[in-house]
Amino acid sequence: xxxxxxxxxxxxxxxxxxxxxxxxxxxxxxxxxxxxxxxxxxxxxxxxxxxxxxxxxxxxxxxxxxxxxxxxxxxxxxxxxxxxxxxxxxxxxxxxxxxxxxxxxxxxxxxxxxxxxxxxxxxxxxxxxxxxxxxxxxxxxxxxxxxxxxxxxxxxxxxxxxxxxxxxxxxxxxxxxxxxxxxxxxxxxxxxxxxxxxxxxxxxxxxxxxxxxxxxxxxxxxxxxxxxxxxxxxxxxxxxxxxxxxxxxxxxxxxxxxxxxxxxxxxxxxxxxxxxxxxxxxxxxxxxxxxxxxxxxxxxxxxxxxxxxxxxxxxxxxxxxxxxxxxxxxxxxxxxxxxxxxxxxxxxxxxxxxxxxxxxxxxxxxxxxxxxxxxxxxxxxxxxxxxxxxxxxxxxxxxxxxxxxxxxxxxxxxxxxxxxxxxxxxxxxxxxxxxxxxxxxxxxxxxxxxxxxxxxxxxxxxxxxxxxxxxxxxxxxxxxxxxxxxxxxxxxxxxxxxxxxxxxxxxxxxxxxxxxxxxxxxxxxxxxxxxxxxxxxxxxxxxxxxxxxxxxxxxxxxxxxxxxxxxxxxxxxxxxxxxxxxxxxxxxxxxxxxxxxxxxxxxxxx
Amino acid sequence: xxxxxxxxxxxxxxxxxxxxxxxxxxxxxxxxxxxxxxxxxxxxxxxxxxxxxxxxxxxxxxxxxxxxxxxxxxxxxxxxxxxxxxxxxxxxxxxxxxxxxxxxxxxxxxxxxxxxxxxxxxxxxxxxxxxxxxxxxxxxxxxxxxxxxxxxxx
Numbered sequence: 001x002x003x004x005x006x007x008x009x010x011x012x013x014x015x016x017x018x019x020x021x022x023x024x025x026x027x028x029x030x031x032x033x034x035x036x037x038x039x040x041x042x043x044x045x046x047x048x049x050x051x052x053x054x055x056x057x058x059x060x061x062x063x064x065x066x067x068x069x070x071x072x073x074x075x076x077x078x079x080x081x082x083x084x085x086x087x088x089x090x091x092x093x094x095x096x097x098x099x100x101x102x103x104x105x106x107x108x109x110x111x112x113x114x115x116x117x118x119x120x121x122x123x124x125x126x127x128x129x130x131x132x133x134x135x136x137x138x139x140x141x142x143x144x145x146x147x148x149x150x151x152x153x154x155x156x157x158x159x160x161x162x163x164x165x166x167x168x169x170x171x172x173x174x175x176x177x178x179x180x181x182x183x184x185x186x187x188x189x190x191x192x193x194x195x196x197x198x199x200x201x202x203x204x205x206x207x208x209x210x211x212x213x214x215x216x217x218x219x220x221x222x223x224x225x226x227x228x229x230x231x232x233x234x235x236x237x238x239x240x241x242x243x244x245x246x247x248x249x250x251x252x253x254x255x256x257x258x259x260x261x262x263x264x265x266x267x268x269x270x271x272x273x274x275x276x277x278x279x280x281x282x283x284x285x286x287x288x289x290x291x292x293x294x295x296x297x298x299x300x301x302x303x304x305x306x307x308x309x310x311x312x313x314x315x316x317x318x319x320x321x322x323x324x325x326x327x328x329x330x331x332x333x334x335x336x337x338x339x340x341x342x343x344x345x346x347x348x349x350x351x352x353x354x355x356x357x358x359x360x361x362x363x364x365x366x367x368x369x370x371x372x373x374x375x376x377x378x379x380x381x382x383x384x385x386x387x388x389x390x391x392x393x394x395x396x397x398x399x400x401x402x403x404x405x406x407x408x409x410x411x412x413x414x415x416x417x418x419x420x421x422x423x424x425x426x427x428x429x430x431x432x433x434x435x436x437x438x439x440x441x442x443x444x445x446x447x448x449x450x451x452x453x454x455x456x457x458x459x460x461x462x463x464x465x466x467x468x469x470x471x472x473x474x475x476x477x478x479x480x481x482x483x484x485x486x487x488x489x490x491x492x493x494x495x496x497x498x499x500x501x502x503x504x505x506x507x508x509x510x511x512x513x514x515x516x517x518x519x520x521x522x523x524x525x526x527x528x529x530x531x532x533x534x535x536x537x538x539x540x541x542x543x544x545x546x547x548x549x550x551x552x553x554x555x556x557x558x559x560x561x562x563x564x565x566x567x568x569x570x571x572x573x574x575x576x577x578x579x580x581x582x583x584x585x586x587x588x589x590x591x592x593x594x595x596x597x598x599x600x601x602x603x604x605x606x
Numbered sequence: 607x608x609x610x611x612x613x614x615x616x617x618x619x620x621x622x623x624x625x626x627x628x629x630x631x632x633x634x635x636x637x638x639x640x641x642x643x644x645x646x647x648x649x650x651x652x653x654x655x656x657x658x659x660x661x662x663x664x665x666x667x668x669x670x671x672x673x674x675x676x677x678x679x680x681x682x683x684x685x686x687x688x689x690x691x692x693x694x695x696x697x698x699x700x701x702x703x704x705x706x707x708x709x710x711x712x713x714x715x716x717x718x719x720x721x722x723x724x725x726x727x728x729x730x731x732x733x734x735x736x737x738x739x740x741x742x743x744x745x746x747x748x749x750x751x752x753x754x755x756x757x758x759x760x
Contacts, residue, residue: 137631139664156704158631158638158668160614167614169642173710173744 001047003339004028006259007563007578009044010065010074011239012105014091015246018255019105020044020582021089023063023564025076026054032151032184033103035245035252036272036321038127040151040184045258045344046335051125053153053182055107057085058117058169065564071216072238073209074565083114085172092208093215096246101186106208108179111172118172120180122153123165128332128346135161142166154181179206224290225592227599232559235566236588237289240282243585249297250274250321251282254570254581258332260341261528261571261580268337270346271570271581273327275318276305276358277402278585280365285592287372299369302362306383314390315362317355317404318348327351353400354409359391360418360425364484367425370433381435388426392445395419396452401468402477403513410468413457414477420449421484450486454493463496466519473519474500476511476534479541483593489544498541509554510561510572511535529571529579532558536590543594543601551598558591611646613639622650625669630662637665641672651676658686663698666690671705674713684715691722696731703734707741716745 009020009028017037020029028043028050042050056063057078064077073090088108094101109118126133126146133146141154153159156178159166172178219241225233243252257270279298286294304323305315316325329349337344366384370376376384395416398409423446430437456469467475478497482489505512510530535558542551561572568587570580611617616639624636637657640647654676657669670686690702703726706719723745726738 137635139631139634158635160616160635160639162614169613171642173708176708176744 001043001052003044003047005577006044006338006569006580006582007567009563009567009582010067010076010089010565011242011255011567011583012072012074012089012091013242013255014093014103015242015244016101016103017091018242019089019091020256021065021074021076022054023065023076024054025056025063025078025087026052027089027105028052029256030105031255031272032149033101033186034321035243035255038131039129040124040126040149042125042128042335044256044338045332046129046337049125049129049335051123051129053105053122053124055087055109055118055120055180057083058119059083061085067235067238067565068213070220070234070238071213072242073213073216077112078116083116083174084112085116085118086110086112088209090209090212092212103184103186104208105182106179106212107181108177108206108209109172110177111174113174115171115173118170120155120157120159120168120170121162121165122159122167122182123163124151125164128335128344130332130334133164135164135166137161137166149184152181152183154179154183177206222291222293225288225596227595228602229555229559229595229599232562232566233289233592233595236591237285237291239567239583239588240285240585240592241291241294243282243583244294244298245274245321248322249294249299249301250319250323251279251298251585252321253278253318253586254584256581257346258335258341258344259338259569259579259581262341263339263573263579264341265528266341266343267528267580268341268344269350269581270327270329270348271584272321273318273348273351274301274321276302276315277317277355277361278589280358280361281589281593282585283365284368285589287368288592288596292373295369295373299365299373302365303380303383306362306380306387314354314394315358315387316351317353317358318351325351350400350404350406353404354397355401355404356391356395356397356399356415357402357412357418359387360421360484363388363422363425367429370429375433376429376435378435384426385437388423388442391419391422392442395445395449410470411456412468412475413453413465414475414480416449416453416457417478417481417484417486420446420453420486423449424485453486458493462500463493464500465493465497467514468519471519473515474504475514475519476501476505476531476537477513479511479534479537481541482544483537483540489541490546494541495545498538498545501538505534506538509535509557511538529573529577531571532561532568532584532587533570533590535572536587536594539594540597543598548598548601551594552602555594555598611643613642618643618647618650621647622653625650625653625657630660630665633657633660633662633665634668637669637672641668641675644675645677647676655682658682663690663693663695664701667698667701667705671708674709679714684709684713684718688719688722691719691726696729696734699726699729700731700734700737703737703741707737707744709745711745720745 008023019027030041031037031039043052059080059082061078061080076087078085124144131146133144136143144151157168157170254271258268261267283295327347329347332344335344401412465478467473511534513531539551539555567583569578569582570584573579621636621639624632640650654673660666670683674683687702723738
């Protein structure tokens, strides 16, 4: 079967989980029922064992993909001399009040021009291909039954057994449409799922398409962004919404695990969890676009974590999407890994790291939500104060930093900056809302952080802020300084840092987050691509420093690294290829923020 | 594309054997596979013709549809499909309607299906009504793509 480039995928989802659909019509990734559940299709991690669900034209065809306008409904097209066929993929969004939780991948197949011969191959591989299953052929399709889980495939055409999967070939006449539905019904302890439910009603596909399109279009209508690059901003917003877990409001960093930061390399992490950092930035992006209900839901989720944090122990770096704190890391040694990139990890040991920056990002989210959403409630404020007390007592500790290095703790400048942000936003918020706070103590501590950064985080000889207090290496995370108003974008120290980062970390306008082998090591071998979020931070930092045209050129260049659907992974490789988990929230957040601020700097007119 | 002599890697004689299976789903699959192989499965025509008398209605419907693909000159296929439009089971009626629509307006003898399909407009089962309407759309040369997909038509 072989591996496709990471950027050759589109994504669909139902706000509980997603599926990656390749440009060749193959669904190579899907975890059911939730983002962080074990996989049902994982051919991106093992093209032989992982499992996939492909529908494609049997003619020699050129493949194209597009989203139906303003939606997460994906159209994969097969163009050939004999005819043009399409597969329209989507996952219907269930109402919150539905008792029976059903997750469906609906695949509407159509011959647009000429008669088109298609082939379907569906071979699930449950639990990352660790759990065997039975195939039962039924009149209306097939049921795949593994221990603890059943998935059905509803098909009008008879399915033939092929190993532990099913297959069919079929011809559609011009204009003819047929629908396949892959369905999983969540079982509860009181309720076992009957096969009839799994295989019911074949005609719901078209109705579901209409409803799903209406859902996405209504949702996007709430977005108030009207600046330049609107389509890319809208696509980014749609991606972020797809990464939202509806039952709790949590936001996953990316819906995949194990996609490598270097082909054949070892940096293969599981991103199907909620990082406080990423989620807080996502909140900012939603608020910037006027999407306050998502921010509200996420703030409720975050508030619960803050309550837990106020009980004594600090916030975790990341959580499960249901708020759970256990994310034990496990290596899936039986999987080949994307193009041999091993090991494939699930769970994430970085959850246990100390990352002080998350308090700043969280407080910024609280501050912005108070400003653009709903004023903070008193009880929430009490929890916030307890958390701030923890920050004032702990900001001087070494930590693992934003990049989650596994090579030992350091006094990271970025972490200190975000501790400053935490106290600064609290002071501003208390002032604005006249909330009780020991202002003098917090202000004194905030200023002490500032002076510490200026003294120990600044390298006079190299005229730059450094990665941590014990190195002269630069780090792209310091581009955040003017973005969080730590210092003026035109301050000579920021200008010096900007120039140094551009000289040492920027290659063809793309930004490496740090120089591997210099500064804090991540404890791993190999290299990695450029970090997309940092490139967007560079755009913002340049724009704010009055270098808007330069920023615009880099931003426009960066847009060319999106895939054919406007999606980004975490990193970009030297040949422009997507690297790392995909699609990644952080990158799309960066795009939204950079577009918003650059557009503002450029002013009215093209 | 050149005519194929196998379906899912299995050749005509093996699919013919499936027509004698005790499992109606296997008989249905055998009939469907022979239909997909099409004119290259002419040697299976007598077995398919026998399957038109299968005791299970949906097997008869699939066998009729397959026969029409193996020998596109009509014959008994239309007769069987039209007869099944009156089957007591709604899913068989809708299945027969769908297959008739798929035969297309140029299929010999298809005109005899138009009146019975129109009569299904008053069927008690909504899926039968929808399939009959879609089939009529196909046979009258109009097609009936779902509204949301119309914009994608060329």
